[in-house]
Amino acid sequence: MQAILSGTGLVKSYGRLRAVDGVDIAVQPGEALGIVGPNGAGKTTLFGALAGAFPLSAGEIRLDGAVITPLPAPRRCALGIARTYQVPRPFLGMTVFENVQVAARAGGDLKTEASIDHAAQILGATGLRAMANRPAGALGLLDRKRLELARALATRPRVILLDEIGGGLTEGELDVLVALILTLKAQGLTIVWIEHILHALLRVIDRLVCMAEGRILAQGSPRAVMDDAQVRAAYLGSDPE
Numbered sequence: 001m002q003a004i005l006s007g008t009g010l011v012k013s014y015g016r017l018r019a020v021d022g023v024d025i026a027v028q029p030g031e032a033l034g035i036v037g038p039n040g041a042g043k044t045t046l047f048g049a050l051a052g053a054f055p056l057s058a059g060e061i062r063l064d065g066a067v068i069t070p071l072p073a074p075r076r077c078a079l080g081i082a083r084t085y086q087v088p089r090p091f092l093g094m095t096v097f098e099n100v101q102v103a104a105r106a107g108g109d110l111k112t113e114a115s116i117d118h119a120a121q122i123l124g125a126t127g128l129r130a131m132a133n134r135p136a137g138a139l140g141l142l143d144r145k146r147l148e149l150a151r152a153l154a155t156r157p158r159v160i161l162l163d164e165i166g167g168g169l170t171e172g173e174l175d176v177l178v179a180l181i182l183t184l185k186a187q188g189l190t191i192v193w194i195e196h197i198l199h200a201l202l203r204v205i206d207r208l209v210c211m212a213e214g215r216i217l218a219q220g221s222p223r224a225v226m227d228d229a230q231v232r233a234a235y236l237g238s239d240p241e
């Protein structure tokens with residue numbers, strides 16, 4: 001099957017540091033791919049590379065087999081690549097609804113009326129309907145995470161890149177978030193999820209990649225990767241779970 005999103009020979013250098021150092025990655029349509037690795041492994045930088053946040057130092061990125069390497073982030077978003085950020089970035093002074101509608105207009109390329117309908121639908125799907133008229137800055141953590149997800153979904157993605165969206169949540173809140181992500185997966189959305197909270201990640205993903213020092217250490221079935229000796233060593237001998 002042709003990958004929906006792939007990167008070949010990806011390198012991103014900051015001065016002498018190669019934050020991403022020769023990564024090959026391919027995500028299949030409808031797949032949920034997890035990415036783990038110690039702090040500083042290059043996971044977020046890989047997302048930046050895939051989403052077009054900066055020019056690559058080397059490598060090529062394809063969407064549906066077509067090269068998108070030169071395209072800036074807004075163009076990639078319009079083509080169906082959405083991303084959430086480790087630290088959510090809503091417009092704090094706008095309401096929840098306005099935040100989602102802006103994303104639908106700007107990222108989803110919808111005219112005003114269609115963006116209103118789409119935003120309302122996304123708020124329902126993400127459990128935010130009751131919060132629609134609250135300022136984004138007034139939300140609790142779970143709702144901030146939902147809003148981050150909703151803003152990405154509003155752009156009508158085919159692939160969503162989730163960057164540590166589970167961080168800081170209670171177990172009960174994680175359950176809510178995992179259920180939501182599983183619903184998106186069941187609807188056919190392709191998911192790439194960086195997450196330190198492994199038990200949450202393992203409930204969703206089909207395949208796991210472990211990165212360390214800018215490279216892929218291991219990839220394959222989640223269990224095989226977690227059992228890999230190099231992966232265990234990268235976690236300094238601790239039990240990754």
Ligand SMILES: Nc1ncnc2c1ncn2[C@@H]1O[C@H](COP(=O)(O)OP(=O)(O)OP(=O)(O)O)[C@@H](O)[C@H]1O
Nearest residue numbers: 014017018019037038039040041042043044045046
């Ligand atoms: N804009 C930047 N300028 C300089 N160095 C950077 C920049 N962004 C990331 N780095 C460095 O690149 C390396 C990889 O960082 P990255 O944030 O991608 O790691 P990560 O695996 O996402 O880590 P974490 O799990 O802590 O989020 C780190 O050493 C980081 O300090």
